[in-house]
Amino acid sequence: MNIINDPQELQQHCLTWRRDGLRIGLVPTMGYLHDGHQALMRHARTLCDRLVVSIFLNPTQFGPGEDLDKYPHDPEGDKAKALACGTDLLFMPDPAAMYAANHATWIDVPDLGRHLCGARRPGHFRGVCTVVTKLFMLAQPEVAVFGRKDWQQLAILKRLVRDLNIPVDLVGHDIVREADGLALSSRNAYLTRDERAAAPAIRQGLVKLAEMVQKGERDPEVAKKFLRDEYAATLPMGTVDYIELVDPDDITPVAAVTGPVLAAVAVGMGRARLIDNILIEV
Numbered sequence: 001m002n003i004i005n006d007p008q009e010l011q012q013h014c015l016t017w018r019r020d021g022l023r024i025g026l027v028p029t030m031g032y033l034h035d036g037h038q039a040l041m042r043h044a045r046t047l048c049d050r051l052v053v054s055i056f057l058n059p060t061q062f063g064p065g066e067d068l069d070k071y072p073h074d075p076e077g078d079k080a081k082a083l084a085c086g087t088d089l090l091f092m093p094d095p096a097a098m099y100a101a102n103h104a105t106w107i108d109v110p111d112l113g114r115h116l117c118g119a120r121r122p123g124h125f126r127g128v129c130t131v132v133t134k135l136f137m138l139a140q141p142e143v144a145v146f147g148r149k150d151w152q153q154l155a156i157l158k159r160l161v162r163d164l165n166i167p168v169d170l171v172g173h174d175i176v177r178e179a180d181g182l183a184l185s186s187r188n189a190y191l192t193r194d195e196r197a198a199a200p201a202i203r204q205g206l207v208k209l210a211e212m213v214q215k216g217e218r219d220p221e222v223a224k225k226f227l228r229d230e231y232a233a234t235l236p237m238g239t240v241d242y243i244e245l246v247d248p249d250d251i252t253p254v255a256a257v258t259g260p261v262l263a264a265v266a267v268g269m270g271r272a273r274l275i276d277n278i279l280i281e282v
């Protein structure tokens, strides 16, 4: 496995692979890799000839007061995990190499960022879209794999790729969970023992909400109130940031459930802000 820090070197490497007719796959990450990231890498590995994994804690997607400075990191562990998944090239740039001091170009898909995390984290998706576009320009992938835990992120990136005619296939991967249902996240490292013990209730509540909708509840307000009450009972130390039922493509709240709907939540638990979602087919 080759480890590269310099963006231009990555681009040269990947352009050479493209000229040789090799299909490049990309898995962008912010590091502190876990089984969820490794599942993305293993899946990407089956879809390409050369696998590029990026580890870059992108400062532009963090707002003031968020956890940029405290985000967990383990570069040596990450290298071993990326290697174990068949990564050919690990890209680990510094922020200064990715963003010139007078960086002035931004990519944004504001229509899909008006709700859920986009509403709570102003500028977050602009930072994500900009860095992912830069990674696409550098790594020239034909396929890139993203987790569906960040459903809104994937929906926004799909729209970006379509609207800008970027020749890359975006592949979503199912949420990887602990045995007790908690979605894997680097931020789970922030949980205290008590918070960790309670956190599976996030998923359990979503599953109950999905059952309720599948049994016929069509009013999102009733479903949302049910889940809010459920979390008040099962997650007393949690602070609900949002509970929403949205259109899975447009990420706009639905007035009534008439087709597939995404139930998405964000819950603050101590230092962690955890997100999860469930796609409900009716």
Ligand code: PAF
Binding pocket: 028, 029, 030, 056, 058, 061, 128, 131, 132, 150, 153
């Ligand atoms: O999902 C993430 O880890 C990040 O938002 C991404 C896609 C790597 C961009 O920094």
